[in-house]
């Protein structure tokens with residue numbers, strides 16, 4: 221009886237603290253990984269138990285963030301333990317901690333810039349860790365979301381899919397300056413053809429398959445205005461040659477107030493009603509988009525036909541997951557920031573929420589223990 225009580229208490233305790241479950245490994249630094257013209261810093265999380273072969277996710281931080289902050293602020297490392305993939309956490313080399321998403325070099329295939337440093341680490345991981353070259357992915361928040369689009373455009377041969385939170389279209393910031401207010405405020409309006417041409421110019425002559433792209437955006441984002449969501453729809457539907465009219469649009473998905481619009485199998489835009497900058501990363505949703513939700517250490521991904529580079533909505537083949545695969549439904553432990561919804565009425569901005577900047581009118585005090593940090597002054601301040 222007594223031992224039963226003790227066991228029960230232990231189980232309750234376990235269930236309660238499950239999300240702080242220890243990782244199997246630690247964040248490590250990678251050096252000497254190849255061509256790195258801007259000196260991008262590189263860190264990685266490599267679980268002790270890997271899938272065979274392991275996929276790779278590149279996870280990129282917001283302005284003023286670091287590899288360490290993104291490692292701690294997202295649940296990707298816990299999910300890496302659970303699914304057996306490796307995570308690369310690049311660290312922006314500039315003082316402000318933003319990624320170069322504007323220079324011709326970074327926007328061009330093998331043209332230099334931050335993007336080439338990141339891709340060099342991916343290539344190094346493929347060669348030295350046996351990473352599955354056909355299952356390399358990118359995700360990021362804000363500046364990291366912009367960089368995800370840069371990688372999708374300039375390195376379509378390297379990445380299979382991207383999932384980006386509160387960014388701008390590929391090459392929206394192109395030009396001499398690191399910050400582009402016309403783009404950030406949603407006043408850079410181009411035709412689908414023009415946006416698509418920008419992507420195609422990232423790797424001239426490339427005719428192979430393109431990574432499928434999922435983008436998230438909040439409707440009250442005053443840092444990277446929500447018009448960027450609609451410009452991203454134009455861009456990626458043009459690249460894939462599909463209609464700008466959604467093939468489906470699921471409301472209250474995956475959260476109340478969010479809507480998930482699909483444009484065939486390769487483009488998906490999730491609009492988060494009432495959410496500002498940034499939409500909190502939903503790692504398990506991103507893993508679904510990457511096709512990694514059923515993967516387990518010691519197993520490989522079922523080989524699937526590569527997605528067609530253009531057009532016609534194709535029905536996904538029935539997934540023939542091996543019988544030993546865990547059901548995808550269980551929400552894994554997550555250290556993700558609390559999700560979304562409008563600023564709390566007590567006037568305190570939560571972790572990751574905006575707390576200042578041009579045009580911003582919401583709460584300027586951050587919930588403890590976070591501080592209002594100048595991320596991209598004078599445009600944007602965030603609780604970090």
Ligand SMILES: *[C@@H]1O[C@H](CO)[C@@H](O)[C@H](O)[C@H]1NC(C)=O
Pocket residue numbers: 466469470471479480481489491
């Ligand atoms: C999807 O539906 C929601 C709710 O009606 C709407 O706000 C959103 O604009 C739609 N998305 C697209 C891409 O049309």
